[in-house]
Amino acid sequence: MTHIITRACCNDASCVDVCPVNCIHPTRDEPEFLTAEMLYIDPETCIDCGACVDECPVSAIYPDDQLPAQEEPFLQINADYYKDHDVEGGLVRHPKPPQLPSDELRVAIVGAGPAAFYAAQELVKKAQITVDMFDRLPTPYGLVRAGVAPDHAQTKGVEDSFAAVERKRNFTYHLGVEVGTHITHDELRERYGAVLYAVGAPHDRRLDIRGEDLPGSVAATDFVAWYNGHPDYAHHEFDLSGERAVVIGNGNVAIDVARILVTDPEELAGTDIADHALAALRASQVREVVVVGRRGIEHGAFTNGEFVSLADLEGVDIVIDDAELTLSDEAAEALAADTLDSVIATKVRLAREFAATPQTDGNRRIVFKFLSSPVEFGGTEAVNAVTLVRNRYIGDGRIEQTDQKTELTTGFAVRSIGYRCEPIKDLPFDDRRSVVPNADSRVLDGPDGEPLTGVFVAGWIKRGPTGGIGRNRLCGEQAAASILADFAGGALVAPTADRSDVPDLVASRGAHRVDLAGWKRIDAAEREAGSAAGRRRVKLVSIDEMKNIAGVAEPVGEA
Incomplete structure (x- = not known):
């Protein structure tokens, strides 16, 4: 039996400290820890001691024979990480603390x-x-x-x-x-x-494009704080009367926003979401959220844990057209040779699985658009559209804009490109x-x-x-x-x-x-x-x- 780390992983690394066989990586001593999406247990090294289960502050670790059905994808995600990583390095070291004076x-x-x-x-x-x-x-x-x-x-x-x-x-x-x-x-x-x-x-980072300050163009910082009940944002109001929302950015915050917008409000009613947000979401007419990323799937800023969890949304299709899965030449070659970084390879695999999943009539939708950048918010009194330009890879992961543009009608656009x-x-x-x-x-x-x-x-x-x-x-x-x-x-x-x-x-x-x-x-x-x-x-x-x-x-x- 092995243990599995799942979607709730917070990277706090308490589990690393108690693991007797160094099977959980990356550790805080490994450079990759600073950018890791989550921690991973090596199934070949785990001795089933259970110490990590007791130590995890967010209950994210399960024995593989007790893994909830919705967490089963993490069996493969944990194993995939060790295709190009090992457990030889990264042992946590505890240096002797300095001798402190007796003064207060x-x-x-x-x-x-x-x-x-x-x-x-x-x-x-x-x-x-x-x-x-x-x-x-x-x-x-x-x-x-x-x-x-x-x-x-x-x-x-x-x-x-x-x-x-x-x-x-x-x-x-x-x-x-x-x-x-x-x-x-x-x-x-x-x-x-x-x-x-x-x-x-x-504060949110700005796009610096025309129409960014129109009503209906919303900072993710504001929207997230609103539905989480932050006192400074409790009295904000958002127009959710349209059927389509657009989220600019594709990090975990963007995924959160998209998920909250299409989740059945009755499911959210059992959480600690703010009451005013729950009431607004119950009245919402949003049926589709388009999530826009300026680079391709290989550079998706969301974690694999957040990405795969979208499959669990009841009554929601995750829509990715095959045309949106363009890779850079370097990534395509590495993937074909089975040398692409395992975390990126998993991201590509999950996206392809979503793309191959049939859609259901009447379902709400989260639609991913990669290699696209907003260039303008349309409207005079309020946002009524977002114009996107298509990007392409030009080498070394760099992109440039093409002359191909698309206009998405929407009255609600959330800017989620980072904080400042x-x-x-x-x-x-x-x-x-x-x-x-x-x-x-x-x-x-x-x-x-x-x-x-x-x-x-x-x-x-x-x-x-x-x-x-x-x-x-x-x-x-x-x-x-x-x-x-x-x-x-x-x-x-x-x-x-x-x-x-x-x-x-x-x-x-x-x-x-x-x-x-x-x-x-x-x-x-x-x-x-x-x-x-x-x-x-x-x-x-x-x-x-x-x-x-x-x-x-x-x-x-x-x-």
Whole structure:
């Protein structure tokens, strides 16, 4: 018997740490880990010990004789990976941690998403280190709460790991507190020996084409936050009255958007999707979603796990014309010689299987168009069409536009071509790379500059908006390692003010600070409402309601 990693894999790599035979790859020591779609178990090496099953935070691993029917494609996906990979390298090494001084270290972490929590997880293991976590929302967990699709409940299982961190005695929440408004960077530096910024990329990248700002042209960041119940987006409205939607981009977020638009709303009703989104989707007239990628299937940015899972959608056809499966000359030759990278080869195989699957009259549809780029959104008052230009490969994976154009009528176009970070007040910013300049997580005073003592970054603000939960775990752990190294080496400066005044300070500037007890009241209210409705939780989307439930409706100090 072997074990199989399936679609819910979050790349957190906890399973790698406990595997006694090194059968799970890529490990965090292998360069490929940084770009891996998921982790894979080698069926020839697995000894059926089950350690990985117990350790997986998202319940993504099964013995092969207990594999649910919908996960059976992952038998082949795991095996395919080892056609051109082996288990000889990548053993996880645990270097001896530095000897820390007996002094107390106070660390402020700005942000409450995965990178922030994985850094905190490492820091709170040390009894002399206290961690205070700040976030402007009254709820923690960042994109796990507001970005992971509502029908991916398994992936949200990492919240249990975060909850274990927040219960530590040397951990404190300052939720509902906006750094830069309620407390400044300099004030944090005065009160903490180290400040770690672990914030994300809240804005979408632009296409810079005509009509992009017309109503009906929507950023994926907005739409995803809307259906996930982010308070800042709860009151947005989207026109879903047309039968066709177009999604520009073909990463996992684009797949999420397409899937949510065509999934039977009654299936979504059992998830933690926002109530306002569920009501809108029940009234939606969308029957077809066209997903547009500027390069071919071999360069599809979605993971194979997300791709193959589309086959499980009830009443939905996945439509790929044979003409859309053009490969570059290099990929075609490698595929014919059975030397194409196994992950890419699997992607091509899955696409060909979709292309060969008969369609059913009356089904909703997700249609993939590859080697196509948008050049214009049509319309005057609102979007009524998207014009695409056909691309072709010209060598080395590069493409160029042809003179072949296609117009798709639509009133709803979602731009999903990536996220971008924004500058943080009082911190340097590298405009070219759209990140805070850093070396080994230490913030620099400019690109290629010198480190700023005691200031660190992790997550997307450190490296750009790439990678998911697993990459953010590695990133958070690296930031924690740099903080510990600087603490051990005497490079951090002792605080000049007492952190105990933070609650009163932020309250005096209008913050309604939510602590752990307040967050637990919000969490309990959502779970109780969810239990009554047969759902995981019913999210609160009003910050005022959250504050009332948390018991912080009025600030403690003077506004």
